[in-house]
Amino acid sequence: MLQSDGGLAGLAKQVEHAFEPAREVLVPILSNPTIVGVWALVVLACVGVLWWDLRSNNEPLGSMMKAVWTLVVLYSGPFGLAVYWYTGRTQIAHDSLWRRGFRSTAHCYSGCGAGEVVGITIAQGILALTVGWVAAITFGFAYLFGYALTIGPLMQDGVGFKEATWDALLSETPSITVMEIFAIGTDLLLAADAHMGEILFWSALVFSLSIGFLVAWPVNVLLVEFGVKEGMSDPSEMREGTAAGD
Template sequence: MDHSTHQQRPTGAALTRLAMTATLHCLTGCAIGEVLGMVIGTALGWSDGPTIALAVALAFVFGYSFTIGPVMRSGLALRAAIPVALAADTVSITVMEIVDNAVMLLVPGAMDAGLGSWLFWGSLAFALAVAFVVTVPVNRWLIGRGKGHAVVHQFHGGGHGHAAHERRPTGEHGHGHDH
């Protein structure tokens, strides 16, 4: 099978769509971690610093896990999937976390609002939306250069699943692949 198309990089509208998809993927993992961290920190009555630290840590954990799972399903072992996730998501998650936490801190009273408050949830939703808008161009730039989420697409999606077999490090040949 000719895999020369793996080297082609999307441009124009296709690049923007891919960047939006990658950012939405990242946002999903980040939002789960962010919400969980904010809920735990707020419920425990923590101050802003520890609450944000927990939210950021969980955002990275969930963000990376949303990439590691599909990459492993493509046939890559965990120890090979982790560097793929780190390469794919670190910049995106970092930008997203800086932006959404800055917005949360800038909305008056948002961090002090209780979990039953519309101010808290509205501010968090707004912060994540702003983070999405800011992160799309970052991901577009990275993907356009074959970096960031572009590294994941050689392992899944768009019919590229066979690339995982070609790039698997020696000694990691698994069994029972479904392609």
């Protein structure tokens, strides 16, 4: 057991050393109040554009997906808005595997991101636990929120709790696991010693969430391709359905 713990600690040190150049570049940027302030304004502007488009052009989208896209844009700003524009609007010309992968990742991302924010704030920001406990608790909250975002809608559609839970475990576990390994790992690499009152605590958390999205996207593409998960519905069909109803 001691050898195993030593091996893990050694591996962690090797990873930290390998990414030290990136850390030296990113930490000053993420700690700069001016840069972070400008980013916050950009995010607010992106959320405004999203809400305007949802109300003016994409009212047929369901309330859950509107909430999903709002969280995605809050987490990732212009990147999240670009993902919405490319994959989530009813005006997309045609659907594709890549777009379905993006929508599935966005759905997972919105719940896991919320869980990660709650978990890391409690574990690291409030309780000031050691790194191992921070990672474990944040993982737990990310899984909890990510599964809930799948189980809840399934049960609303009449699926039993047991079946909905099993479906969530099968379809969401691979992408949540990959997303959180990279997101939490990035956050701890950049801000393991930061406190809630420091800008770096929050900016590193936001940055790490986008890293998690990027690495989880190809995983979701594969899960959709092989039928492990269905992927979110084609939004252009909602537009067509509305037009037919008119």
